[in-house]
Amino acid sequence: MSLRPTIDFLLHDWLQVESLQSRERFADHSRETFDAVLDTCERIAREKYAPFNRTVDIEEPRFDGEKVILPQATHDAYKAYGESGMLSAAQDYEIGGMQLPYTVEAAANAFFAMASVSIGSGMLTSGNANLLMAHGTELQKQVFALNEFSGRFSGTMCLSEPQAGSSLSDVMTRATPDGEGFESDALGPRYRLRGNKMWISSGEHELSENIIHLVLAKIPDANGQLVPGVKGISLFIVPKKLVDTQGQLTGERNDVALAGLNHKCGWRGTTNTLLNFGEGKYPVRGGAGAVGYLVGRPGEGLKCMFHMMNEARIGVGMAATLLGMAGSYASLDYAKNRPQGRPTGAGGKDASRPQVRIIEHADIKRMLLAQKSYSEGALALALYSARLVDEQHTGQAKAADEARLLLEVLTPIVKSFPSEWCLEANSLAIQIHGGYGYTRDFPVEQYWRDNRLNMIHEGTHGIQAMDLLGRKVLMEGGQGLKLLAARMQATASRVSPEWADEARQLLDALQQVGAATQAAWKDAEPAQALANAVPYLQAFGHTVIAWIWLDVAQSAQGDAPAQVGRRAAARYFFRYELPKISAWLQVVSRRDPTCAEVPEDAF
Numbered sequence: 245m246s247l248r249p250t251i252d253f254l255l256h257d258w259l260q261v262e263s264l265q266s267r268e269r270f271a272d273h274s275r276e277t278f279d280a281v282l283d284t285c286e287r288i289a290r291e292k293y294a295p296f297n298r299t300v301d302i303e304e305p306r307f308d309g310e311k312v313i314l315p316q317a318t319h320d321a322y323k324a325y326g327e328s329g330m331l332s333a334a335q336d337y338e339i340g341g342m343q344l345p346y347t348v349e350a351a352a353n354a355f356f357a358m359a360s361v362s363i364g365s366g367m368l369t370s371g372n373a374n375l376l377m378a379h380g381t382e383l384q385k386q387v388f389a390l391n392e393f394s395g396r397f398s399g400t401m402c403l404s405e406p407q408a409g410s411s412l413s414d415v416m417t418r419a420t421p422d423g424e425g426f427e428s429d430a431l432g433p434r435y436r437l438r439g440n441k442m443w444i445s446s447g448e449h450e451l452s453e454n455i456i457h458l459v460l461a462k463i464p465d466a467n468g469q470l471v472p473g474v475k476g477i478s479l480f481i482v483p484k485k486l487v488d489t490q491g492q493l494t495g496e497r498n499d500v501a502l503a504g505l506n507h508k509c510g511w512r513g514t515t516n517t518l519l520n521f522g523e524g525k526y527p528v529r530g531g532a533g534a535v536g537y538l539v540g541r542p543g544e545g546l547k548c549m550f551h552m553m554n555e556a557r558i559g560v561g562m563a564a565t566l567l568g569m570a571g572s573y574a575s576l577d578y579a580k581n582r583p584q585g586r587p588t589g590a591g592g593k594d595a596s597r598p599q600v601r602i603i604e605h606a607d608i609k610r611m612l613l614a615q616k617s618y619s620e621g622a623l624a625l626a627l628y629s630a631r632l633v634d635e636q637h638t639g640q641a642k643a644a645d646e647a648r649l650l651l652e653v654l655t656p657i658v659k660s661f662p663s664e665w666c667l668e669a670n671s672l673a674i675q676i677h678g679g680y681g682y683t684r685d686f687p688v689e690q691y692w693r694d695n696r697l698n699m700i701h702e703g704t705h706g707i708q709a710m711d712l713l714g715r716k717v718l719m720e721g722g723q724g725l726k727l728l729a730a731r732m733q734a735t736a737s738r739v740s741p742e743w744a745d746e747a748r749q750l751l752d753a754l755q756q757v758g759a760a761t762q763a764a765w766k767d768a769e770p771a772q773a774l775a776n777a778v779p780y781l782q783a784f785g786h787t788v789i790a791w792i793w794l795d796v797a798q799s800a801q802g803d804a805p806a807q808v809g810r811r812a813a814a815r816y817f818f819r820y821e822l823p824k825i826s827a828w829l830q831v832v833s834r835r836d837p838t839c840a841e842v843p844e845d846a847f
């Protein structure tokens with residue numbers, strides 16, 4: 245089973261990605277150049293990632309007191325990915341990029357996520373560099389971002405602290421001006437940072453020459469107090485090793501120390517770290533304190549960081565999706581080969597007949613279709629959203645603004661739908677394997693463990709739900725939701741006759757979501773409206789994926805097995821999944837207080 249035909253179908257038959265050639269930025273591209281990128285990534289993923297997915301799970305990162313040790317395979321994969329040019333694929337030609345549409349970049353990265361999600365494909369590094377391209381000074385771009393795009397340096401995002409996870413307004417890392425003339429450092433206003441950052445992915449390793457940490461910290465006010473709330477948060481570049489204005493290492497180790505590695509349930513190929521900034525383990529330039537350079541203006545750190553977080557959220561959604569696909573393929577293969585049980589005929593079961601393969605049982609097909617509908621539906625949504633990113637960057641003003649608003653509303657779904665439902669897909673993949681699926685002799689338990697992270701990081705499921713119902717569907721007068729509704733209506737109005745029932749069902753779902761949105765907020769305090777935000781997120785997500793499937797199904801014509809399969813997955817989603825939204829939305833609409841009001845001591 246190969247991912248490529250699905251990617252090709254979605255990019256070309258459904259999204260018509262070649263039409264982007266008409267944009268000046270992509271004028272040099274063609275189906276051939278897109279194919280060449282996909283071919284390269286598919287090959288590197290097959291050769292350097294897939295064979296080592298279990299290795300990186302078993303050989304967890306370890307610290308020898310000086311260095312973090314990773315398997316050789318991770319070093320080889322990191323090198324091959326850097327050399328492929330994918331870290332800078334979307335950047336301008338002048339800085340060594342390919343000016344590749346983000347849609348194609350995202351599709352190409354899918355091969356790595358499927359082959360070994362935790363070896364990774366540099367999402368943090370390119371996200372970090374992209375943020376600097378948007379908010380950094382010319383020299384910060386030159387010294388830090390360009391060296392990240394080349395793979396020479398790698399990047400992290402340091403938001404979380406032990407006491408500040410979902411609630412970033414509570415970060416306590418302090419940044420104080422670094423002596424006389426701190427404001428006139430060529431690399432940016434220079435500060436000393438002190439604090440602890442928890443859960444930092446790729447926070448320490450020997451894969452690259454340097455690690456560029458992007459760190460959220462607070463600059464104390466004149467009284468030495470930290471400004472409460474997110475307004476007090478600023479953003480700093482804190483390199484592990486200090487560099488000069490040419491990007492060369494100065495030979496000084498910055499005061500950033502690994503306090504410990506976290507030992508995770510899954511995703512073990514990536515180091516995860518607790519980092520101490522400025523505790524004096526590596527005194528630098530005469531004292532303790534990690535040297536950091538301000539990015540953007542003081543107090544605008546979270547705003548800048550959101551630039552990285554939105555990309556990261558699409559990336560997390562893709563990772564969850566591809567883990568769902570990986571489990572789906574593994575369980576399909578298993579189901580085609582495992583003989584077990586006999587069909588029940590009119591006279592019961594005939595034990596003298598040979599056993600059938602489990603794929604012949606309707607319940608196994610149900611679990612295969614569920615996985616297919618979740619993961620391929622999520623992949624289509626992610627690529628649709630990536631296409632919106634290209635529209636936002638290269639479309640005409642009106643279309644670009646519409647794409648921006650649609651992305652605002654869709655991003656929580658792109659992240660959260662696959663995090664929940666492709667995890668469920670992985671659970672179904674284990675179920676199809678029976679007892680074997682529960683062992684480490686088959687890959688599916690690892691997919692589930694790897695995927696379990698995705699509802700937690702980059703904004704937990706609950707936080708995404710509150711973002712959707714509390715902010716995204718309301719912002720700019722509800723314009724994003726209206727635009728999304730118009731797209732759904734457009735799909736419903738152009739379906740072929742055999743999809744008329746599904747089109748009606750979609751419009752009904754849309755009406756239910758709209759009514760629940762209003763009912764949740766009617767004369768309500770935010771706490772009441774948001775008490776059932778997760779069921780809202782689930783219903784919203786299912787409605788979006790139903791729409792995506794209905795749209796995809798219109799391009800899935802003919803009798804080729806792959807097209808029959810796509811239509812079956814679409815029908816499955818409408819018949820088995822979409823009806824669930826009524827139950828989810830009921831508690832939203834009546835602002836059911838069951839959970840909010842149960843007293844703590846009643847548990």
Ligand SMILES: Cc1cc2nc3c(=O)[nH]c(=O)nc-3n(C[C@H](O)[C@H](O)[C@H](O)COP(=O)(O)OP(=O)(O)OC[C@H]3O[C@@H](n4cnc5c(N)ncnc54)[C@H](O)[C@@H]3O)c2cc1C
Pocket residue numbers: 401402403404406408409410411442443444445446508511516697700701702703704705706707
């Ligand atoms: C493997 C891994 C990698 C990570 N990588 C990074 C990284 O590279 N950089 C980085 O900065 N961080 C990273 N994180 C941190 C991650 O983003 C946080 O774990 C996440 O934001 C949740 O914070 P927390 O763990 O403190 O949980 P908490 O915020 O304590 O949340 C615990 C539970 O309470 C719920 N909750 C919290 N607040 C509310 C509320 N107001 N209303 C309702 N429910 C609420 C949450 O939804 C969750 O279910 C990583 C985490 C992990 C596990």
